[in-house]
Amino acid sequence: AILGxxxxxxAQSSAFPQLKPEEIExxxxxxxxxxxxxxxxxxxxxxKYMVVQGEGGAVIRGKKGPGGVTIKKTTQALIFGIYDEPMTGGQCNLVVER
Structure with a gap:
């Protein structure tokens, strides 16, 4: 998903969760x-995702079971990538952070 x-x-896929205002904040x-x-x-x-090491001010990463999320901040938007097996966190990071 891409959020301002x-x-x-x-833009978002049909499977992307509906975010609550407090989650965005x-x-x-x-x-x-x-x-x-x-x-x-x-x-x-x-x-709930457990926050794992990201890049302060640029990338937030979270884990939940075998899957997780990568959130990249750009100058205008937030890019979200949520993944589950067989995709890995590393693969998700590569796609989202480009």
């Missing part, structure tokens, strides 16, 4: 203050 930094949806705050989501976890559509 204001949280507006620019938490993601935006973590880009401003890296580590903000680490104690509570990253939530997308009510599903």
């Amino acid at each position: 930094q204001d949280g507006s949806v620019w 938490g993601i935006k705050k973590d880009f401003e203050e890296p580590g903000h989501l680490a104690p509570t976890g990253l939530f997308l559509g009510g599903s």
